[in-house]
Amino acid sequence: MNKPLNHSSVKEVFYQYYPPLCLFAGRLVNNEEAAADITEEVFIKLWHKQPDFSKYKNIKAVLYIAVKNACLNYLQQQKRNTARQYAFAYFTQNESEGCIQNEIIRAEILREVYAALQQLPKEQRRVMQLLFTEGLDSKAVAAALNISIHTVKKHKLNGLKAIRKKLGVPGLIIIAALAHV
Structure with a gap:
């Protein structure tokens, strides 16, 4: 008391x-x-x-x-916010027509990344969503899901590998895309 x-x-x-x-x-x-x-x-x-x-x-x-x-x-x-801003700037750096094309490309990449994300095992998918769409750090994800930080990092690594393998694109593009899902 x-x-x-x-x-x-x-x-x-x-x-x-x-x-x-x-x-x-x-x-x-x-x-x-x-x-x-x-x-x-x-x-x-x-x-x-x-x-x-x-x-x-x-x-x-x-x-x-x-x-x-x-x-x-x-x-x-x-x-993390600065990295997201740079990634967004990268996709939208050209003038108006180029900007529209970049947005179309960005939307298609997001669609493919999101589809690949949905195919991950449930636990990996949830970790990836918390890390990239909600912007939580590994410690916060571990606390939210009641798992160890090591498990969070393992799910993140395996999730990125699976998405990279499925889409055949560099990891930086995946991370940049996931930051805006």
Whole structure:
């Protein structure tokens, strides 16, 4: 049974550490608005895990480690988003008629990739969908499906191999196409 929430300790910790944690996060992600959001999310997550911050032996270390990890997750997501934007730009880089042709090609590739994806075994297909269509990382997929990260990576590798074999196209095209399914 949890002890009653100690609002004064949470408030005190928040006001004491929020500004330096925002500065720290801002230096890591190079985006003040994202840094503030990340820092707030860390406080919210910790509060949900342990509503009485006085139970933490070294709250300062816990907060800095949590903010660092959240910043790394944010940067990884930004990297994935950038890769998707580059892949999309690749397909749409030509002028209007070329752009239309690229969109037709892209749609056909997506149709073929989607059809190949549907032929994968159920577990592989679900892992691939979570990774590529929902943009989750391997750890999040493992948690969502209650399987190990090793199993997620194995399904991803086998799924990409099967699709590549079926379609006879390089893996980068498959990944770029799947990122937009």
